[in-house]
Amino acid sequence: MGAGAKHRLVFVDRLLATLVHLRHATTHDVLACWFGVDRSTITRAIGEVRPLLAKLGCTVSPGVRRRTLAEVVDHLGGKTGIIGGTEIRVRRPAAGRKDRDTFVSGKSRQNAVKAMVVTDADGRVLFCSPTKPGSCADITHARQLGLVKLLADGPTVEVLADAGCQGLGAQTGGRVVTPPHRKFKKNAPDCYEEMYERQRKAHSSRCIRVEHGVARLKNWRALARHLGRREHISDTVQAVAVLLSHQQTAELIPSRQV
Structure with missing residues (x-):
């Protein structure tokens, strides 16, 4: 816990980006423009939040x-x-x-x-x-x-x-x-x-x-x-x-x- 690069998006923004991606299949490039971050930041956020949602039941x-x-x-x-x-x-x-x-x-x-x-x-x-x-x-x-x-x-x-x-x-x-x-x-x-x-x-x-x-x-x-x-x-x-x-x-x- 605490290792690695710090998140540039708070958890609410990471969750919102994942929901928009799942609902509308919005590309990572477009989401990066919306949130004002790099594309890799969006890819990392979705890669972390998506498995959490899948495990909820x-x-x-x-x-x-x-x-x-x-x-x-x-x-x-x-x-x-x-x-x-x-x-x-x-x-x-x-x-x-x-x-x-x-x-x-x-x-x-x-x-x-x-x-x-x-x-x-x-x-x-x-x-x-x-x-x-x-x-x-x-x-x-x-x-x-x-x-x-x-x-x-x-x-x-x-x-x-x-x-x-x-x-x-x-x-x-x-x-x-x-x-x-x-x-x-x-x-x-x-x-x-x-x-x-x-x-x-x-x-x-x-x-x-x-x-x-x-x-x-x-x-x-x-x-x-x-x-x-x-x-x-x-x-x-x-x-x-x-x-x-x-x-x-x-x-x-x-x-x-x-």
């Missing part, structure tokens, strides 16, 4: 934060949660690197990273995971986060997921609910087609809330497309999720009547 209720997926599952005990994956485009690794194809997404065929987002039934963000390369499947990402073990050993929770997580339901005793499997690929009876479409639309109408939460995350320009270093994207995604969850919780508190 999402706000699940006024004054209550949850940092890990296990804590979020305990919070959802007896309630319904929705899990969904989202992709964020990143720069392609340099030619010659052995992991150059690791970030190519099988869905969008673009270089991207993936994050798993958990929301409640109303679409409020409760958890956002660290990112994985775009080639990682959604079901693999969920397993690596320990979701199967948490649901099998934890409280009774209903988790809605899309077709990318089909197979988790059998591993969690039916606690992960995915769209119904299609039993007939050809020559399906008319009655089955109607029933299948009705069940699929009913499930989709419940899962759409997580897409609303993801859309609110993507409204932050820093997540529209990441142009910085890929090693910083996890902190960026989680910091935005922390700020968004706090904003969504603050909107639930009724304003004081004058």
Whole structure:
């Protein structure tokens, strides 16, 4: 403590610069002009404040934060949660690197990273995971986060997921609910087609809330497309999720009547 160069910006200014950078993707050069400092000062400030925001944890209720997926599952005990994956485009690794194809997404065929987002039934963000390369499947990402073990050993929770997580339901005793499997690929009876479409639309109408939460995350320009270093994207995604969850919780508190 106390070592290194002294800060030319007080903590409030460093925090403000980080918030503007995350919300509007303002470049470090522009922020340096606004605050009247060198570009390296802004880079240092954002590099220090962004991890602090990422470690705070999402706000699940006024004054209550949850940092890990296990804590979020305990919070959802007896309630319904929705899990969904989202992709964020990143720069392609340099030619010659052995992991150059690791970030190519099988869905969008673009270089991207993936994050798993958990929301409640109303679409409020409760958890956002660290990112994985775009080639990682959604079901693999969920397993690596320990979701199967948490649901099998934890409280009774209903988790809605899309077709990318089909197979988790059998591993969690039916606690992960995915769209119904299609039993007939050809020559399906008319009655089955109607029933299948009705069940699929009913499930989709419940899962759409997580897409609303993801859309609110993507409204932050820093997540529209990441142009910085890929090693910083996890902190960026989680910091935005922390700020968004706090904003969504603050909107639930009724304003004081004058």
